[in-house]
Amino acid sequence: MAVRLFEGKDHAAAYLQYRVTPQELINIVMNYMKKKTPNQLNLAVDVGCGSGQGTIPLAPFFTKVVGTDVSLAQLEMALTNSNPPNVSYRQCPAEELPLASGEVDLVTAMTAAHWFDRPKFLLEADRVLRPGGCLALLSYTMDMELEYGDISSVLNGICKEFYAALRPLRDPYIGSSSKKIYSDMFDSCPYPDKEWNECFPVKRVVPLSGYIGMVETFSSYEKLRIKDPAEAERLSNDIQSKLLSAMKVSSPDTEVTVVVKYFYLLARKP
Numbered sequence: 541m542a543v544r545l546f547e548g549k550d551h552a553a554a555y556l557q558y559r560v561t562p563q564e565l566i567n568i569v570m571n572y573m574k575k576k577t578p579n580q581l582n583l584a585v586d587v588g589c590g591s592g593q594g595t596i597p598l599a600p601f602f603t604k605v606v607g608t609d610v611s612l613a614q615l616e617m618a619l620t621n622s623n624p625p626n627v628s629y630r631q632c633p634a635e636e637l638p639l640a641s642g643e644v645d646l647v648t649a650m651t652a653a654h655w656f657d658r659p660k661f662l663l664e665a666d667r668v669l670r671p672g673g674c675l676a677l678l679s680y681t682m683d684m685e686l687e688y689g690d691i692s693s694v695l696n697g698i699c700k701e702f703y704a705a706l707r708p709l710r711d712p713y714i715g716s717s718s719k720k721i722y723s724d725m726f727d728s729c730p731y732p733d734k735e736w737n738e739c740f741p742v743k744r745v746v747p748l749s750g751y752i753g754m755v756e757t758f759s760s761y762e763k764l765r766i767k768d769p770a771e772a773e774r775l776s777n778d779i780q781s782k783l784l785s786a787m788k789v790s791s792p793d794t795e796v797t798v799v800v801k802y803f804y805l806l807a808r809k810p
Contacts, residue, residue: 560754560800561593562650562678564742569676569806570601573646576733576808577672583644585668587634587661588652592618592627599624602645608632635660637668644668648676654718658725669809677725678804679718680742682706682758686751686783687743687797694786695796702755702779709760719803726805734807742800749792752780 573581582603586595589607591614598605607629609615615629632638634649634656647665649656665675682703686695707716714721719738726736746754755761756776765772780792787794 560742560744560798561597562742562802563597565650565678565740565802565804566594566597568740568804569646569648569674569678572676572735572806573674576674577645580645580670580672583639584646584648585637585639585644587637587647587649587665588655589618589629589650590614590652592621592623592629594648594650595629596621596623596627598646598648599627602626604628606630606639608634608637610634635664637664639668641667642670645670645673646676647673648678651679653677653725654679654714654721658721659728662725662729666809671809673809675729675731675807675809676804677722678802679722680800680802681717681719683801684751684754685799685801687799688787691786695783698779698782698786701782702775705775706755706758706760706764709763711759711763722803722805726807729805729807731807731809733810734805736803736805738803740802740804742802744798744800745795746798747793748780748783748787748796751796751798752776752792754798 581601584598584602584605586598586605586607589595589609592607595605595607595618603626605627607618607627609618609629609631610633612631615631618629630638634652647669653661669675684699686692686699688695710716723736723738726734761772764775784790784792784794
């Protein structure tokens with residue numbers, strides 16, 4: 541079975557505001573495609589596209605890009621973007637794509653495939669991919685790190701408190717490690733031509749409040765916010781106060797470098 545989350549309008553808005561656009565990973569995907577299947581970049585499908593952070597950056601490379609998501613709130617947020625004319629969105633489950641068999645050049649899912657009915661999704665991706673088409677699945681681990689002067693290790697000790705408080709609220713469908721989910725999908729993918737990278741760090745300079753906002757988009761934090769809004773707010777404020785104190789600054793607009801640890805699988809359909 542698949543799991544439906546991220547469907548509230550406030551959560552979708554936060555997702556658009558705080559989630560990282562993984563341009564570096566998209567460049568890796570496109571380099572892989574150009575190496576494996578040059579001159580066949582007609583249609584890309586971004587499954588579980590959310591508010592479109594990974595959909596729009598595909599537009600320069602393909603004739604047409606379709607973002608799909610089961611959440612209407614996420615798609616409504618995606619439509620508030622400045623979308624290029626070759627980008628469109630459709631509401632549908634990941635396991636039932638409204639596309640013809642063999643018409644897609646790239647099927648990708650960015651920080652979403654762990655929520656799918658994974659065996660059904662892999663079969664559906666295989667159905668819509670043309671021979672030589674590519675599958676690209678990427679996500680990141682929960683343990684983002686901060687870099688700030690010479691106190692990065694101190695800050696990351698505080699960040700670990702944040703993650704430890706949220707860990708018991710992780711959805712049982714994804715278990716303790718989403719990386720293992722993707723590793724298992726890599727192993728089960730029948731395509732002989734495939735690649736796995738289990739740690740590709742992406743760095744972004746953001747306000748400290750932006751880091752807090754990123755963690756607040758996690759499904760585990762959203763679960764806490766729904767269950768006990770006061771406790772969720774107290775946790776965020778406590779972590780932010782500890783980080784500000786360690787940094788010896790008062791403004792949450794103070795910039796830090798966030799290190800997001802991505803992993804990915806790439807595969808080419810024979």
